[in-house]
Amino acid sequence: MENHPPTTKRSRGVLWQEVDASPDLLLIHFDQPERYPFLLESTSYNIGHAADRNRYDILFAFPEEVLTLEYPDHRTMDGRKIPEPDFLDSLDAWFAEEQNNATTLYSLPPDIPFRGGWFLYLGYELAGQIEPVLYPHLTKNTDTSPVEAKFPIAAAWRIPAAIIRDKQKRKTILVTETHRASFLVKMERDLLSAGSGSTLSIPVTTPHTGNHGQFAETGHGNRDLQTAALLREPMQEDPFRQFLERIAKITRYIREGDVFQVNLSRGWRGLLREGITPAHVYDRIRRYNPAPFAGLATWNDFAIISSSPERLIHMHDGIVETRPIAGTHPRDQNPITDSKLSNALMAHPKERAEHIMLIDLERNDLGRICQHGSVEVNELMVLESYAHVHHIVSNIRGRLTPDATPGKILRAVFPGGTITGCPKVRCMEIINELEQVRRGPYTGTMGYLNRDGSADLNILIRTICQHDNRISLRAGSGIVADSSPERELRETCDKARGPLQALFGQ
Structure with missing residues (x-):
């Protein structure tokens, strides 16, 4: 551990420690989900994506105060109602207070x-607080039965510590603020007790056998259990005809000059089997659909x-960047066919x-704060290839x-233009009119914000939402004037294939 200069009573610097171990951080979360509730990973590290977007995994530790925005405009701090009417204003005030208490981040690389x-x-x-004209549109869908409608609108948890896995160096860094120095010892103990293996092996009891198996790629345990469906019953899927009818309405809006492009989504819903935790589902999805911002x-x-x-924003040293994805073709198991599909995507005039x-649109968004x-x-317009689709990025x-x-x-920048459309505000009005449900986490964001202002947040696509044992999944497609409705429908299925296969165990 480094030696650090003394600080004032209110100052909060950073302590850190390097450990020669590189365990699967999901194991630590699974053992103690309340102590380690949040995990960010680059699960596509080994499939050729840029190292700067894949090097680190972060397990956030020891959450403290939480700022929450619930329906309808009800803000709380650790359960206590607060008067500030705007979530992002409250976050800024909190950020400013913590900046006043922070010191130089001593010798942290x-x-x-x-x-x-x-x-x-x-x-x-x-978005209803960001663009007031959207507020009545985004709050009028009062059906609280969908999983997405159960979620709070937004939340910010104060996090003083984390376990960070460096996949390049195969080391782990423990980080904590100086006023929580004892967390270093606790995190090291939890880290070492998880072992040094790099694969996850979580036991789960399945209702049809009563035996214990393991969800892992190690080959241990019963193979049938490793590939078994996580669902109690088949998932319900939004009707194809409904999606095609909504595309027709969007093309009319485009012809009338309201918009140029609208990202329309459709959903799947299901129930998890007894004993299946979010960690089981995440373990599956990260193997079936590896991604840099998982x-x-x-x-x-x-x-x-x-x-x-997809990344919404990354901020570091006064530079902000966004990484939009727009343009999708499916992949094929045959390498020759797959190459033709990627070439066709990059050459497709519509895409x-x-x-x-x-x-x-994104340049204009950044121009407002740059x-x-x-x-x-x-x-x-570079090509990025994932397990099930090719993208233009x-x-x-x-x-x-x-x-x-x-x-x-x-x-x-919020929400991202790639998952709303152009122009953004009018597109969101149309999305709400046609989808008629709250999106909740879908096409929102999650990530971290440091006390020095650096941050990294994704866009929540290819994402499963869970409340109790109920789950939901949405996938969308960008509709333009010359869109083929059937092709746009197929694109939603292509995008949802990875998460669905993870749930089905196929």
Whole structure:
């Protein structure tokens, strides 16, 4: 452990310790989910994606105060109602208070991603506070039966400590704020008790046998249990005809000049078998659908289980970047056919035009909080291939203005343009009119915010929402003037294939 200079009574620096072990962090969460409720992972580390987006996994530890926004506009801090009318304003005030209490982050290597701060979850409906014109649209869907409608609108947990796994060096870094120095000992003990293995092996009792098996790729235990369905019964799926009819309505809006593109989604719903926890579901989804911005968040009776390929924002050293995905083709097991599909995607006029339009939208969003002339597209229309789909991806970045607070930045970019459409506000009105349900976590975001203002948040797509034993999943497609309705329908199935196969055990 490093030696650090003394601090004042209220100052909060950072202590850190390196451990020669690289266990699966999900094991630690599974053993103590209340102590370690949030996990962010880059589960596509070994499939050729850029190392800077895949190097670290973070298990957030010892959550403290929580700021929550519930329906309808009910804000609480650790269960106590607070008067501040706006969630992001409350977050900014909290951030400013903690900045006043923080000291230099003593000798912590600059590339260590988390150094004390918050774990954030923002549901899609938070847009009603960001754009007041949307508020009546996003709150009028009062059906509280869907899983997504059970979730709070947004939450921010104060997190003083974390276990960070460096996959490049095969080491683990323990980080805690100085006023919680004892957490280092506790985290090291929990880390070492989880073992040094790199695969997960979680026992679960299945109702049809009563025997214990393991969900793992190690080959241990009963293979049938490793691939068994996690569901009690077949999932319910939104009707195809309903989705096609909604596409027809969107194309009319486009012809009338209301919008250029709308991201329309459809859903699947189901029940988990007895004894299946969010950790079981996440273990499956990270193996069936590896992704750079995956994660698991559990609290109370809620869980967000994500295998997202998309980043909403990353902030570090005054630079903010967003990484939009727009353009999708399915993959094929035959390498020759798969290569043809990826080439067809990159050359497809409709996909390219849609992507360029959304790049312009994201550039405009960043321009609201970046210095004049600093916004640039530093990666333009590159191919990223995942387990089930090919995507077209770009990266846009800019230098933040001095007065850009976390709340202001999130107002500028949330929700992401790729999962709403263009122009964003009118598209969200149409989405609400046609989908007629709250999206909740779907197309929202989760990630972390440090006390120094650095942050990394994903977009919650390829994501399963869980409340008690009920689960839901949504997938969408960008509808433009010349969209083929049947092809857009197939695209939703292609995007949902990974999470669905994880649930079915196929």
